[in-house]
Amino acid sequence: MSTPAARPTTSPTVLALDVGGTDIKAAVVGEHGMVVRTTVPTRTADREPLDSVLLAAHRLWESVPAGYHVTGLGIATPGIVDDEDGVVRGAENLGWREVPLRSLLEEELGVPVGIGHDVRAGGLAEWRLGAGRGAGDHAFVAVGTGIAASVVLHGAVYAGGGWAGEVGHGGRTTGEPCACGGRGCIETYASAAGIARRYTARTGVHVPGAREVLERAQAGDVVAADVWAHGVDGLGELVAGLVRTLGLRLVVVGGGLVRAGDALLDPLDAAVRRYLTVHPVPELRPAGLGSDAGTYGAALLGWGASGRGTLTDLVVPV
Amino acid sequence: MSTPAARPTTSPTVLALDVGGTDIKAAVVGEHGMVVRTTVPTRTADREPLDSVLLAAHRLWESVPAGYHVTGLGIATPGIVDDEDGVVRGAENLGWREVPLRSLLEEELGVPVGIGHDVRAGGLAEWRLGAGRGAGDHAFVAVGTGIAASVVLHGAVYAGGGWAGEVGHGGRTTGEPCACGGRGCIETYASAAGIARRYTARTGVHVPGAREVLERAQAGDVVAADVWAHGVDGLGELVAGLVRTLGLRLVVVGGGLVRAGDALLDPLDAAVRRYLTVHPVPELRPAGLGSDAGTYGAALLGWGASGRGTLTDLVVPV
Numbered sequence: 001m002s003t004p005a006a007r008p009t010t011s012p013t014v015l016a017l018d019v020g021g022t023d024i025k026a027a028v029v030g031e032h033g034m035v036v037r038t039t040v041p042t043r044t045a046d047r048e049p050l051d052s053v054l055l056a057a058h059r060l061w062e063s064v065p066a067g068y069h070v071t072g073l074g075i076a077t078p079g080i081v082d083d084e085d086g087v088v089r090g091a092e093n094l095g096w097r098e099v100p101l102r103s104l105l106e107e108e109l110g111v112p113v114g115i116g117h118d119v120r121a122g123g124l125a126e127w128r129l130g131a132g133r134g135a136g137d138h139a140f141v142a143v144g145t146g147i148a149a150s151v152v153l154h155g156a157v158y159a160g161g162g163w164a165g166e167v168g169h170g171g172r173t174t175g176e177p178c179a180c181g182g183r184g185c186i187e188t189y190a191s192a193a194g195i196a197r198r199y200t201a202r203t204g205v206h207v208p209g210a211r212e213v214l215e216r217a218q219a220g221d222v223v224a225a226d227v228w229a230h231g232v233d234g235l236g237e238l239v240a241g242l243v244r245t246l247g248l249r250l251v252v253v254g255g256g257l258v259r260a261g262d263a264l265l266d267p268l269d270a271a272v273r274r275y276l277t278v279h280p281v282p283e284l285r286p287a288g289l290g291s292d293a294g295t296y297g298a299a300l301l302g303w304g305a306s307g308r309g310t311l312t313d314l315v316v317p318v
Numbered sequence: 319m320s321t322p323a324a325r326p327t328t329s330p331t332v333l334a335l336d337v338g339g340t341d342i343k344a345a346v347v348g349e350h351g352m353v354v355r356t357t358v359p360t361r362t363a364d365r366e367p368l369d370s371v372l373l374a375a376h377r378l379w380e381s382v383p384a385g386y387h388v389t390g391l392g393i394a395t396p397g398i399v400d401d402e403d404g405v406v407r408g409a410e411n412l413g414w415r416e417v418p419l420r421s422l423l424e425e426e427l428g429v430p431v432g433i434g435h436d437v438r439a440g441g442l443a444e445w446r447l448g449a450g451r452g453a454g455d456h457a458f459v460a461v462g463t464g465i466a467a468s469v470v471l472h473g474a475v476y477a478g479g480g481w482a483g484e485v486g487h488g489g490r491t492t493g494e495p496c497a498c499g500g501r502g503c504i505e506t507y508a509s510a511a512g513i514a515r516r517y518t519a520r521t522g523v524h525v526p527g528a529r530e531v532l533e534r535a536q537a538g539d540v541v542a543a544d545v546w547a548h549g550v551d552g553l554g555e556l557v558a559g560l561v562r563t564l565g566l567r568l569v570v571v572g573g574g575l576v577r578a579g580d581a582l583l584d585p586l587d588a589a590v591r592r593y594l595t596v597h598p599v600p601e602l603r604p605a606g607l608g609s610d611a612g613t614y615g616a617a618l619l620g621w622g623a624s625g626r627g628t629l630t631d632l633v634v635p636v
Contacts (some may be wrong), residue, residue: 149563153472154476160455160564163564164563166562166596166597169562169595170593171562242563243481245482246482248478275490277496278488279484
């Protein structure tokens with residue numbers, strides 16, 4: 001009887017891509033966390049977003065260290081994403097319309113691919129690995145350049161054919177015109193971009209972002225305080241709407257604006273209470289994964305597609 | 319070999335109770351529809367609602383015809399109903415608080431009991447037997463004395479610990495005071511009761527209900543037209559909110575107000591479109607079971623509790 005030769009074994013990884021309007025955050029994610037990470041500009045003078053996605057995927061693949069192999073790819077994108085069919089129905093800032101992203105990537109790379117909406121992927125990551133870990137049904141609200149929500153219902157992220165959680169637009173008939181064609185959409189005054197833009201419109205002073213508006217408000221600038229308060233009030237109405245519709249007891253707040261910490265969460269809690277009369281007030285919890293939520297979410301989609309489950313053991317540096 | 323004696327067989331039924339503020343609608347429901355139906359006043363000078371429920375249940379049981387037997391009971395009530403725990407957390411108009419209705423009835427009657435919220439039960443019935451038959455995820459909005467919604471998500475009615483769909487209250491900080499303690503709640507101006515009350519408040523003319531307000535509007539009464547339009551606009555905002563949050567493509571509209579037919583649905587469709595900018599406009603469909611939706615829903619809850627499944631073969635007279 002011969003002794004079998006020791007078989008070389010490698011650890012599984014997935015490639016994770018979080019496609020944003022400016023950058024694609026890309027990482028090789030193994031069972032114990034990120035192994036490699038990189039960033040690729042989404043659009044350059046001579047490269048369209050889809051080519052950037054392929055470039056990022058190939059660059060990641062080539063960077064997989066010895067001792068690892070690739071079992072799948074997960075990708076999170078903005079827009080209207082049909083997770084089940086694997087198609088991006090529309091993503092304005094990427095110029096995508098009915099892009100069969102999953103089959104494109106599966107053909108290109110020869111591994112199973114999971115695709116999802118960036119905010120739902122972020123919500124999935126916060127639920128499995130971050131601030132919502134172990135929670136029952138709840139919502140994740142991401143407030144950054146835009147505003148969107150992701151809801152965990154009946155123990156799964158709810159996609160609604162790609163439209164669930166797209167709460168940033170619609171719902172009003174009066175107010176400031178919005179890029180979507182509507183008026184008074186919450187993105188116009190409660191997103192980080194909206195808060196900065198409104199402050200500049202009222203004062204003529206250019207500010208790089210919502211953080212500076214908050215700092216000015218804290219320093220006594222009454223216009224900044226008014227713009228900030230109006231934005232937070234809108235977010236309170238939004239969170240209250242989720243609670244009124246779904247009876248949720250926990251809302252994880254993420255996106256760039258949550259970096260403001262209690263300066264956001266304390267007045268937001270007060271605003272939510274103003275908009276709820278009979279419903280229990282939900283716990284508001286800051287997101288735990290910061291700007292990596294989308295990348296981790298993409299990794300989870302990739303693990304799911306590769307048939308390796310939900311990867312709840314992933315070690316996330318907090 | 320002896321011929322076995324013919325065994326007498328009886329058909330299964332459930333007792334179904336739909337508890338309203340004024341009446342309890344009660345029926346014995348068999349596999350082919352209602353067998354017996356009756357009504358018991360919810361409250362009399364010398365009888366509290368809980369005693370009326372027991373009276374209705376016993377009266378139903380005694381009325382079960384020969385050839386039938388009782389396998390379970392289903393009950394739908396207003397208020398905050400925890401379907402899973404079988405407890406009515408609170409129902410103001412019944413004076414109930416933390417009433418363990420399921421265990422009370424199971425002890426009293428000795429059959430399995432299913433309990434649920436009246437509007438979610440109505441939504442369940444419309445989904446299984448009525449206008450939503452065969453539909454995927456969708457919403458049921460009931461507009462009567464109050465306003466509430468019921469949503470089918472991931473293929474099941476979503477309860478949210480009893481709070482899902484309680485959209486009649488909260489969401490505003492200005493407007494007319496509401497019984498719930500808030501201001502501007504949609505029930506104050508878009509419920510059938512709210513529409514009638516607002517017309518009377520503005521004209522001094524007493525009207526028995528919203529139907530008369532609509533009739534006056536159709537006859538050229540400008541105040542009636544304004545009150546009706548304002549109510550419909552609020553319902554449009556509500557429906558749009560469900561679509562924005564959950565991406566639903568179908569909304570079944572029920573409750574007393576839907577008897578107005580196209581006089582409600584046409585302007586409601588226009589209002590929904592005003593409040594949606596990027597989302598697909600949902601189909602609005604009038605409910606099919608009328609005021610029996612809650613009773614059929616209770617029957618389905620009873621069939622579910624008795625382990626007999628969802629009874630989709632039930633013949634419903636339309």
